[in-house]
Amino acid sequence: MIRDITLGQYYPADSILHRLDPRVKLMGTILFLVGLFLIKGWAGYAVATVFLFAMIRISKVPFRFIVRGLKTIFIILLITLVFNLFLTPGDRVLVQIWKLQITDKGLNTAIFMAIRLIYLIIGSSLMTLTTTPNDLTDGLETLLGPLKKLHVPVHEVSMMMSIALRFIPILLEETDKIMKAQMARGADFEHGNLIQRAKSLVPLLVPLFISAFRRASDLAMAMEARCYRGGEGRTKMKPLAYARRDYCAYGILILFLAVIIALRVLL
Amino acid sequence: MSIVLEHVSYTYSPETAYEIHALKDVNLEIPDGQFIGLIGHTGSGKSTLVQHLNGLVRATSGHIYFNGEDIYAKDYDMRRLRGKVGLVFQYPEHQLFEVDVLSDVCFGPKNQGLSPEEAKERAREALRMVGISEEYEKQSPFELSGGQKRRVAIAGVLAMEPEVLILDEPTAGLDPKGRDEILDEISYLHKERGITVILVSHSMEDVAKYVERIIVMNQGEVLHDGAPREVFRHYKELESVGLAAPQVTYIVHTLKDKGFDVDGDATTIEEAKETILEAFRKKGRKL
Amino acid sequence: MEETRMEDRQNMIQADRLAYNYVKYDEEGREKETIRAVDGVSFEVQKGDFVAILGHNGSGKSTLAKHINALLTPSEGTLWVNGMDTSDEDRLWDVRQSAGMVFQNPDNQIIGSIVEEDVGFGPENMGVPTEEIWQRVEESLKAVNMLKYRHHSPNRLSGGQKQRVAIAGVVAMHPKCIVLDEPTAMLDPNGRKEVIRAIRALNQVEDITVILITHYMEEVIYADKVLVMDDGKVVMQGTPREIFSQVETLKSYRLDVPQATLLAWELKKAGLDLPDGILTREELVEALCRLY
Numbered sequence: 001m002i003r004d005i006t007l008g009q010y011y012p013a014d015s016i017l018h019r020l021d022p023r024v025k026l027m028g029t030i031l032f033l034v035g036l037f038l039i040k041g042w043a044g045y046a047v048a049t050v051f052l053f054a055m056i057r058i059s060k061v062p063f064r065f066i067v068r069g070l071k072t073i074f075i076i077l078l079i080t081l082v083f084n085l086f087l088t089p090g091d092r093v094l095v096q097i098w099k100l101q102i103t104d105k106g107l108n109t110a111i112f113m114a115i116r117l118i119y120l121i122i123g124s125s126l127m128t129l130t131t132t133p134n135d136l137t138d139g140l141e142t143l144l145g146p147l148k149k150l151h152v153p154v155h156e157v158s159m160m161m162s163i164a165l166r167f168i169p170i171l172l173e174e175t176d177k178i179m180k181a182q183m184a185r186g187a188d189f190e191h192g193n194l195i196q197r198a199k200s201l202v203p204l205l206v207p208l209f210i211s212a213f214r215r216a217s218d219l220a221m222a223m224e225a226r227c228y229r230g231g232e233g234r235t236k237m238k239p240l241a242y243a244r245r246d247y248c249a250y251g252i253l254i255l256f257l258a259v260i261i262a263l264r265v266l267l
Numbered sequence: 268m269s270i271v272l273e274h275v276s277y278t279y280s281p282e283t284a285y286e287i288h289a290l291k292d293v294n295l296e297i298p299d300g301q302f303i304g305l306i307g308h309t310g311s312g313k314s315t316l317v318q319h320l321n322g323l324v325r326a327t328s329g330h331i332y333f334n335g336e337d338i339y340a341k342d343y344d345m346r347r348l349r350g351k352v353g354l355v356f357q358y359p360e361h362q363l364f365e366v367d368v369l370s371d372v373c374f375g376p377k378n379q380g381l382s383p384e385e386a387k388e389r390a391r392e393a394l395r396m397v398g399i400s401e402e403y404e405k406q407s408p409f410e411l412s413g414g415q416k417r418r419v420a421i422a423g424v425l426a427m428e429p430e431v432l433i434l435d436e437p438t439a440g441l442d443p444k445g446r447d448e449i450l451d452e453i454s455y456l457h458k459e460r461g462i463t464v465i466l467v468s469h470s471m472e473d474v475a476k477y478v479e480r481i482i483v484m485n486q487g488e489v490l491h492d493g494a495p496r497e498v499f500r501h502y503k504e505l506e507s508v509g510l511a512a513p514q515v516t517y518i519v520h521t522l523k524d525k526g527f528d529v530d531g532d533a534t535t536i537e538e539a540k541e542t543i544l545e546a547f548r549k550k551g552r553k554l
Numbered sequence: 555m556e557e558t559r560m561e562d563r564q565n566m567i568q569a570d571r572l573a574y575n576y577v578k579y580d581e582e583g584r585e586k587e588t589i590r591a592v593d594g595v596s597f598e599v600q601k602g603d604f605v606a607i608l609g610h611n612g613s614g615k616s617t618l619a620k621h622i623n624a625l626l627t628p629s630e631g632t633l634w635v636n637g638m639d640t641s642d643e644d645r646l647w648d649v650r651q652s653a654g655m656v657f658q659n660p661d662n663q664i665i666g667s668i669v670e671e672d673v674g675f676g677p678e679n680m681g682v683p684t685e686e687i688w689q690r691v692e693e694s695l696k697a698v699n700m701l702k703y704r705h706h707s708p709n710r711l712s713g714g715q716k717q718r719v720a721i722a723g724v725v726a727m728h729p730k731c732i733v734l735d736e737p738t739a740m741l742d743p744n745g746r747k748e749v750i751r752a753i754r755a756l757n758q759v760e761d762i763t764v765i766l767i768t769h770y771m772e773e774v775i776y777a778d779k780v781l782v783m784d785d786g787k788v789v790m791q792g793t794p795r796e797i798f799s800q801v802e803t804l805k806s807y808r809l810d811v812p813q814a815t816l817l818a819w820e821l822k823k824a825g826l827d828l829p830d831g832i833l834t835r836e837e838l839v840e841a842l843c844r845l846y
Contacts (some may be wrong), residue, residue, distance in 0.1 A: 225625060235677075236684060
């Protein structure tokens with residue numbers, strides 16, 4: 001189940017999208033999301049669809065990999081769909097079930113909202129699938145750099161993020177191990193009512209927390225031993241630098257946004 | 268009364284790119300009361316194998332019988348099996364969670380459905396077996412020393428009164444003193460209580476010193492199965508799969524090659540000492 | 555006065571009556587007891603030496619090790635690392651850069667999500683220019699024979715490989731000395747061999763001073779010098795041969811001796827005229843052949 005979450009998972013491949021500067025991809029994702037909310041009417045969605053599928057093709061990430069990420073938001077998707085479908089007032093009633101009615105406008109909104117949500121998820125997973133966690137945090141750190149002046153601990157937050165990303169697989173493995181060890185002592189994680197099940201998690205969660213704290217204190221010591229003293233005076237092994245392709249990418253993004261806005265104004 | 272494995276195979280992530288055959292057609296019989304050493308390099312399948320024995324991992328194909336009953340039969344009580352076949356994982360102290368030592372050891376027996384009094388009775392008995400005295404009962408398990416924590420964790424499995432005790436590298440990370448204490452206690456349990464013990468270990472010296480039978484795993488298959496003397500006779504083959512024989516085995520072998528009249532199968536310090544002294548005696552030396 | 559200071563500077567490490575106390579608190583935060591983890595230890599380590607520290611858990615050897623990297627500073631006495639007093643806060647980062655540290659658990663000391671990025675972490679912290687970081691990373695990974703894994707994720711490596719990455723991470727900081735706190739305790743025999751091979755290469759080829767804390771006696775026989783700790787004190791000091799000829803004393807500290815040494819000692823007790831301090835099986839076989 002945990003493995004189905006593609007959001008935040010990197011898919012190694014060699015594509016232009018993978019090689020782009022993480023700042024471009026972060027900004028690109030934001031611009032794409034803004035674009036999605038500016039869209040009005042079918043023509044805009046058609047442009048977004050073409051754009052998104054072109055990106056997926058370029059990224060060389062298998063399509064089923066991207067779709068897998070949608071599974072986790074299926075419930076949210078369903079709820080939005082139902083709400084929009086039944087609760088939007090409109091001019092023409094298409095279907096009437098008891099007190100609920102589906103109007104032409106409702107159907108329209110429901111479909112658009114669903115597409116918007118799906119594209120939103122696909123768009124952002126495409127970024128995380130093509131960017132290593134480290135690049136991602138590096139990109140964030142640089143983009144948010146100006147906030148340092150406002151005493152926002154940008155470096156610390158991005159360091160925390162990259163460490164968290166490194167330890168997620170280790171802690172998942174550990175969870176599996178402790179679970180098995182407690183099952184060997186007769187623990188039952190699968191049966192019983194909600195309260196019993198919640199209680200049965202104690203023998204899993206306590207060791208997991210203790211282990212996480214132990215690892216954290218070990219890691220803090222190891223970082224100190226390797227001369228870590230915060231972001232000041234630090235150099236970078238892989239400093240971010242824009243290449244020509246990055247400027248091209250920015251160009252394409254602005255073009256995309258311009259087309260969306262033009263369609264919104266003109267149509 | 269025994270564990271029997273028939274054609275047991277296990278595949279990780281079948282039919283994907285990550286497919287790994289962790290066990291391949293394993294056939295074994297583990298009779299009551301044996302002290303068995305299970306060796307193999309990392310990734311040889313030994314950890315997967317022991318997790319099959321108490322039903323934590325289900326074989327992709329094949330059968331496992333515990334005391335004659337098929338553990339994969341529809342109405343087989345898997346949780347009862349886990350009480351009968353106790354499995355102590357690597358670094359078992361990482362599973363401790365209760366507020367005090369006694370409650371932690373009670374966890375297993377309580378899960379078996381025993382009353383709080385019975386569970387406590389069992390827990391006290393188990394703690395005594397591993398040499399943790401009563402004064403520690405009310406202490407937090409997290410305040411104990413590394414070796415003590417590990418013994419409390421082992422007691423947590425012993426308190427379920429298993430007929431078979433499996434330990435996955437019980438001495439990993441301990442110092443020589445802690446290692447000897449734990450191995451001596453396990454050996455005592457085996458002798459006094461007649462528990463079947465399966466010891467997974469990387470230390471050939473420990474295995475040679477304690478066990479009566481060695482099972483060697485390699486790439487998911489049983490490579491050798493026999494008494495230590497017989498298994499370590501194949502030390503060259505063991506080396507080719509990333510293992511080794513005890514140091515003394517190499518010494519007696521080299522001596523034999525150099526013309527000493529010694530028993531090349533010696534695997535412990537004691538055996539090596541005897542056979543070397545005997546060789547000198549045969550030459551008329553008074554020793 | 556001037557003369558002794560000159561002498562200090564020739565040693566990589568010099569400890570003078572070093573002691574470390576820590577206070578245990580009870581649940582209400584009151585002082586419960588003071589524990590003297592290191593109790594007046596004096597020793598020296600010369601540049602380029604390979605020194606092994608033995609002792610059972612709780613003997614104070616890990617606490618001592620953390621002093622060399624200035625993760626801890628002495629409660630009493632003084633410790634000089636490469637001529638610098640570790641209590642001098644102005645020199646803290648110089649001390650940490652001269653004496654790198656490798657810990658027991660390989661998972662808990664790797665920071666980067668990619669091998670080469672982890673090795674670059676130390677130099678980044680030191681403010682080394684980008685180009686030089688790349689150079690150092692490549693050299694260090696080569697020194698521990700891990701260059702071909704540079705683009706891998708640490709999570710997919712074996713224990714021995716992870717530990718070698720951790721060592722490379724320290725080597726990239728160009729230290730004069732590396733302290734390894736039970737680096738092989740969590741590894742399988744093959745992983746242990748890989749790591750020890752890498753450590754010996756650093757000592758012999760790069761001339762880095764090595765301080766190795768271990769429980770495995772087979773790893774000690776290559777050392778130039780062995781310190782045995784018990785109850786916070788250094789109780790034995792000498793070459794491996796000198797230390798391992800005292801089998802009974804070692805046993806009283808609940809320590810092992812190499813198998814060959816133990817067998818030689820047993821045979822000697824039974825009346826064979828073997829020399830003291832046999833360390834390897836080759837030595838034992840040779841000595842026995844002479845008698846046969």
